[in-house]
Amino acid sequence: MTTPTPILRVENLTTSFRTDDGVVTAVDDVSFNVWPGESLAIVGESGCGKTVTSKSVMRLLPEYTSMIAPESKILFGGVDLAHADERTMRSIRGAKIAMIFQEPMTSLNPVFTVGWQLDEALRYHTSLSRKGRRERAIEMLRLVEIPNPEQRVDEYPHQLSGGMRQRVMIAIALCCEPDILVADEPTTALDVTIQAQILHLMEDLKKKLNTAVMLITHDLGVVAQVCDRVIVMYAGRVIEKGTVREIFHSPQHPYTKALLDSIPKAGRREHGKRLPTIEGIVPSLDDLPEGCRFEARCPLAEKRCADEEPDIVPHAFTERPVRCHFPLNQT
């Protein structure tokens, strides 16, 4: 048996933006692997850099205002995507790495039919005939469980509900059988029952097509349901990595623990008690503290935390990576 190799290796990814107030680094020295067929979650609050990370991988960030640092590497199939040219990226986007987005209501082009939009991806990346592409489009719609695919294929996005549109987005993303599906908050804009259906569908298709999923979300409930491994991000940094079980049962970073504590728990009624929240706000990216970025909000912060930013190192006890001077579960 050969040792499995990661399908995507992100090393020291640093992405910055030119703004009116100078250069702002949204993703700072982020490294992670994606293994074939796994589900990796990237979680964190708004503005922590999770979407920028995913768009960096796809190289979908604005060309003239964003830059990926020269030492960053995004290795995929022997190509460094961080510095690949547009032509290479075009052959990978939609074919090898596909993406779905948060807003199914606006992600589809309103003036083209569902079939046309599916056909477009197939046209770019396959050598199928016109007829073959149409058959494939209908087959994909059937795969994402859209009723009457023969009829739906000629409809426009506004004739579909939000959940259906996200199904169409998934169909478009998966029609060329990509190795990785990047899902950026795919269920945030949907209501809860539809969320469950879409997650279930993604799980199902992931297994059928053996696609790795990179799930960007702030919803830990979703993570617990569908993911294998988790990366927790805070203010542009990775602060903790682990399997879903490890993250949920023994969080090592005070931020991860605080995040978990602020999830409402079904069945446990605590009358008169407010749901715990994390005090304070995420530091602004153009004015980051010198020490740990979570220091100002951390209940366990000490002097050292304010002076010196911790590295991401294996936990003394569990050997699981964490970026904290005083990680939890020391004993």
Added chain:
Amino acid sequence: MWTYVVRRLLYNVPVYLGIIALMMAMLRVRNPVMMFLGKSATEEQIADLTERIGLARPFFFQYLEFLGQVFTLNFSQESWQQPGKTVGDLLSDAIVPTLWITVPSLIITAGIAIAVGLVSAFFRGRALDKSLVLVATLGMCISYLVYIIFGQYFGAYKLNDALAGEGPFDGKLFAIESWEPGFPGNWIHFCLLPVIINVVVAMGYDTRFYRAVMVEESTRDYITTAKAKGASKRKVMFVHMLKNAMIPIITRVMTTLPFLFVGSVLLESYFNIPGMGRELLTAINELDFPVTQTFTAVFAALFIVTNVLTDVLYALVDPRVRLS
């Protein structure tokens, strides 16, 4: 689709009836016959003109009769100021010079402005875009009159001096007086300069508008989706973006369509072009009642028709409109 078109048309019928009623009432606030003939008119003259336009009859009958004339395209009333000529004669005489100027102006303006808007949006935030926006804004800041006067000075006076004794018009490449139909020689002679001025004047506004439309479309989510599918920049721009941008583009172009027929009063006056705009202005100044009334009704009809046409084009471009 057809029911949509018919419904749009029907919606506009009451609007048109209202416009005509209002216009006719306003033209009758002061007795048009007395205004035209003045104090020294004889009883006989007054009675004759009043009889000819049926002014003595109840307003409602006049209204119905005039509507009948408009809907049957019967423009046989005689002009007061130019006896022997009917309103229809004046209309058909004036429409040709106007169209010779406005149609090329519109096509050239829209073509160039959309292209420049696309280029500007494509290079958004970079030097080329910034300089294009600067030039467009500068262009907008200058009055129409300045363009006409300087255009005439350099285009007709200076240039004709420089070309004296050469070419088919004896150095007079651009005329600013009189009018003779003919293409292409006479068109260049009489129309090209006004067309250029028209294009230059509209360019600033249109470029900025189209750029704004494209920039807005370029930030939409479906653009990111298209890129994520592996579409090239060109495909994203010309297929995804342009088709969505067609809605505001059509609106913009269509709202200028009535001016195709109405023409530009300023331009036609300065260049002595006997077009629709100048004709209506003359009729109003000379209190030529039948000409004023019919020209106004025709202009209103053109506005309504282009409105309906715009709605129909929307439906062709945007599938969401077809159903509602």
